[in-house]
Amino acid sequence: MRDVVRFPLISFREVDLAFDDHLVLGKLSFEIQRGEIVCVVGPSGCGKTTALRVAAGLIAPTRGEVAFSGAPVRGPRRDVAIVFQDYSKALLPWRTAGGNVSLALEAMGTARRERAGRIAALLARVGLPGCADKYPSQMSGGMQQRLQIARCLAQEPAALMMDEPFGALDAMTRQGLQDEMLEIAASSEATIFFVTHDLEEAIYLGDRVIGMLPHPGRIGIELKIDLPRPRDQVATRESAEFLRLRRALYDFIHTAEKGGKT
Amino acid sequence: MGRRRFSPPRSYGEGNGAPMKAAKALALPVALLILAEIGARLGGPSDSIAPPSAAALALVEALGDGSLLEATRDTLLSAFGGLAIGAGLGLVLGILLGSLRTLDRLMELTIELLRPIPSVAVIPVALVALGFGYRLEIAIVSFACLWPLLILTRAAVSGVEPRLIEVARALRLSPWARIVKIVAPASLPRIFVAFRLAAGISLIVAVTVEIAVNPIGLGYGVMTAGQALRPALMLAYLFWIGLVGYGLNAVLVLAQGRLFGRAARLEAPR
Numbered sequence: 001m002r003d004v005v006r007f008p009l010i011s012f013r014e015v016d017l018a019f020d021d022h023l024v025l026g027k028l029s030f031e032i033q034r035g036e037i038v039c040v041v042g043p044s045g046c047g048k049t050t051a052l053r054v055a056a057g058l059i060a061p062t063r064g065e066v067a068f069s070g071a072p073v074r075g076p077r078r079d080v081a082i083v084f085q086d087y088s089k090a091l092l093p094w095r096t097a098g099g100n101v102s103l104a105l106e107a108m109g110t111a112r113r114e115r116a117g118r119i120a121a122l123l124a125r126v127g128l129p130g131c132a133d134k135y136p137s138q139m140s141g142g143m144q145q146r147l148q149i150a151r152c153l154a155q156e157p158a159a160l161m162m163d164e165p166f167g168a169l170d171a172m173t174r175q176g177l178q179d180e181m182l183e184i185a186a187s188s189e190a191t192i193f194f195v196t197h198d199l200e201e202a203i204y205l206g207d208r209v210i211g212m213l214p215h216p217g218r219i220g221i222e223l224k225i226d227l228p229r230p231r232d233q234v235a236t237r238e239s240a241e242f243l244r245l246r247r248a249l250y251d252f253i254h255t256a257e258k259g260g261k262t
Numbered sequence: 263m264g265r266r267r268f269s270p271p272r273s274y275g276e277g278n279g280a281p282m283k284a285a286k287a288l289a290l291p292v293a294l295l296i297l298a299e300i301g302a303r304l305g306g307p308s309d310s311i312a313p314p315s316a317a318a319l320a321l322v323e324a325l326g327d328g329s330l331l332e333a334t335r336d337t338l339l340s341a342f343g344g345l346a347i348g349a350g351l352g353l354v355l356g357i358l359l360g361s362l363r364t365l366d367r368l369m370e371l372t373i374e375l376l377r378p379i380p381s382v383a384v385i386p387v388a389l390v391a392l393g394f395g396y397r398l399e400i401a402i403v404s405f406a407c408l409w410p411l412l413i414l415t416r417a418a419v420s421g422v423e424p425r426l427i428e429v430a431r432a433l434r435l436s437p438w439a440r441i442v443k444i445v446a447p448a449s450l451p452r453i454f455v456a457f458r459l460a461a462g463i464s465l466i467v468a469v470t471v472e473i474a475v476n477p478i479g480l481g482y483g484v485m486t487a488g489q490a491l492r493p494a495l496m497l498a499y500l501f502w503i504g505l506v507g508y509g510l511n512a513v514l515v516l517a518q519g520r521l522f523g524r525a526a527r528l529e530a531p532r
Contacts, residue, residue, distance in 0.1 A: 058428060076432045089425040094447050103443065107433035155433070 007070030009034045009159060009191045010055055015064035016216075017047070017054060024050050026216030027064070032159075037185060037192040039202035040210045041249065043257045047217025048195045049163055055193055056082050056161045068159075078108060081152030085164040087144040091136040097123060097147050098132030104154035118154065126150040127180060142173035146180075153184070159191040167197065175233050178205060182231060199249045203242060204231060211252045221252045312494035321498035330483070330502060337479035338506070340396055341468040344403020349460050352408040353453065356415025361445065366416070373412070381406035381467050385474055395478070399471045406467040407460040414456035418449035451522040458514045465507050480506075 008031035017025040024047045032038045040048045053059045055066055057076040066073045068080070076082075081104075084090040091100050098119045105115050123131055126146040136144050145165060152160060162181075166174040178201065185192055196202050202209045206225050213220035223245055227236055236242055295314045302313035312320075324330035359366040381402055392398045422445055430440045472481025480503050487495040 056432065058431065076434060078434055080432075082428075082432045084425060084428070086425060089423050090429055092426065092444070092447070103429075104433055106443070107435055107439070 007067070008032060009036075009069055010193065011067045012051075012055070013065045013067065015051075015054060015061045015066060017050060017059065018062045023216035025054070025061070026218050028218055029064075030210060030219060030222075032191055032193060034158075034191055035189050037194060037205055037207045038210060039194045039196060039206035039208070040212060041196060041199055041202045041253065042212030042217075042220070043214055043253060044197070046212040046214040046256070048212050051212070051217065052082075052161050052163050052193060052195050056080055058082075078155050079158045081155045081157035081160050083145075083148055083152050083160060083162040083165045085167050087141070087148045087165075087168075088136065090148055091144060091151075093136055095135075096132060097128065097134050097136070097139070097150075100136065100147055101151050101154050104151045108155060122150040122154055123147075125153065125184070140173075142169055142177060145169065145177065149181070149184070153188070157190055159193065160185075162192060162194045164196055165194075166201070174201070179231075179233065181205070182229075186230070199253065200237065200246060203227075203245045203249065204233075204236060209245075209249065211249060211256070213256050220256060221249070223248060308493065309491045310493055312497055314497075316494040317497035317501065320492070320494040321502065324495060324498055324502075330499070333478070333480045333483045333499075334502070334506060336396075337465070337468050337472065337481065340399035340471075340479065341403055341464040343396070343400040344468065345407050345461055345464040347400065348404030348407030348464075349411045349457055351404070352411025352456075352460070353415055355408075356412045356453075357419055357441070357445070359412070360416040360419025360449075361441075366420075377409050377413075382470055382474065385471060389475055394476055399468055399476050399478075402471050403464050403467045406463050410456050410459045410463065411453070414459075415449070415453050418452035418456075419445055421452075422448045451518075454518050454522060458511065458518065461510055461514055462507065465503075465510060469503060 010032040012028050012030050015025055015028040016023065028047075028051060040051065042048045050059065054061055055073075057066075057073045057080065068077065092103065095103065098116075101119045101122050102115055105118055110118060119132055120129075123129060126149050128143060128146050128150065131139070131143070131147075136147065139147065149165075165181075166177050169177065181192075182205065184190070192205075194202070194205060203223075203225055204227075209221075209223045209225060210219055211221035211223070212218065225245060227239065227241055227245075299313045299315060302308070302311050302316075305311065321330070355369075359369060384402055384405055385398075388398050388401045392401060426444050426448060427440075430444045435443060468479065469481035469484075472479040472483075473485050474481075476482065480499060484496055484499040484503070487493075487499055
């Protein structure tokens with residue numbers, strides 16, 4: 001451990017968020033360390049996406065504070081990239097795949113002559129080699145989401161905020177992208193804040209899983225995931241530890257949903 | 263980039279090929295012309311109606327002596343001048359109002375009070391202020407062209423996919439970069455439709471002003487031909503005005519296809 005790493009990368013300090021008197025997040029406090037993959041699950045309406053948007057600087061907390069590397073977050077930052085769930089809306093339909101990646105490079109101020117090379121490398125990294133001239137409308141859902149991830153990687157992010165990124169994809173595509181995301185995470189050492197409603201996905205990907213409770217959104221359970229890496233879609237999901245964690249998380253969500261209804 | 267055109271599937275009994283299509287489209291106008299010719303000739307010489315053949319001769323004559331082209335120049339100069347000013351102003355205001363909600367609220371009542379004023383009703387006011395001539399016509403045309411651009415640009419800009427605005431925020435694009443890279447390309451196809459609308463309005467209003475007060479251009483030509491009891495020339499002017507309007511729209515449709523071919527097709531499924 002170097003001593004520059006004194007602060008966690010992201011820390012929520014008693015964050016309250018209210019929309020018109022309705023408390024969406026209540027005294028939310030947790031930390032994400034550098035290089036950690038933290039998955040957040042919870043019943044719908046528990047504020048998990050809102051928590052991600054607060055962490056990304058898209059929404060300001062009503063009370064409390066979010067700190068990035070010890071400094072308070074005052075708005076979005078280029079080294080925090082956001083992968084939205086609705087990839088088709090988050091891509092520019094009038095730009096090609098290369099043009100969409102280029103948008104992030106333009107924002108970063110990358111010199112024009114360097115862009116083509118960077119674009120080719122980024123597209124290859126997400127499994128879209130040679131797709132630079134395709135338009136998003138000519139690509140499948142999985143390809144579009146890869147493209148959005150490539151655009152986020154162009155920001156050279158210290159943290160990736162992923163809001164149910166694979167929720168709209170079919171099971172096979174989803175598993176492929178999960179593994180590719182883990183490879184990217186391992187090679188880039190990026191910190192990942194991953195929101196999902198898929199409990200198994202959360203356990204499979206995460207170093208830690210946070211389960212949230214609704215009204216107001218708060219932490220209900222925290223599970224440390226000590227499954228060995230690299231993870232494997234078959235072996236990991238069959239292991240006794242995976243099944244134990246899955247049971248614990250299912251029980252938690254089940255109780256949370258029952259509690260939410262009363 | 264090669265673009266392919268797909269023609270819709272044909273059912274039995276439909277004609278084939280472009281010549282057949284053109285013949286079908288022309289059939290009705292030609293039949294009407296023949297009917298008008300017969301009708302006008304049966305009725306004998308008239309002060310109000312002339313046969314199409316006489317109108318055609320008058321058209322050739324007016325083209326030959328340059329009077330028609332001069333009038334066309336005057337009308338188009340006023341129409342385009344007014345269009346440029348009105349559409350430009352409407353575009354800027356529309357972008358501002360579409361992106362700044364407080365400004366929009368501040369201006370809303372003013373706009374809703376001014377917009378319903380018929381452009382023709384502004385003529386007396388503008389006449390007092392500006393006198394006869396190009397300036398009068400340009401001012402009224404710009405008043406008429408301002409509204410479609412303002413209203414539709416505002417709608418197009420405020421209707422840009424909110425997720426794209428968030429992408430712009432996440433990338434910390436400057437306000438200028440946000441307009442150039444996100445808002446403008448996302449709303450330009452719709453803004454161009456507004457521009458086409460305004461171009462049509464510009465010609466209508468220019469001719470109207472000429473008929474009402476301004477002694478220049480095609481509208482004045484129709485008026486004087488009518489007052490001089492020369493129905494052939496009057497109809498020639500009328501036909502020419504229609505042709506100019508048709509040509510203007512055709513050019514704009516072509517430009518729209520060229521500029522926004524891809525974007526226009528993307529808009530279509532919505």
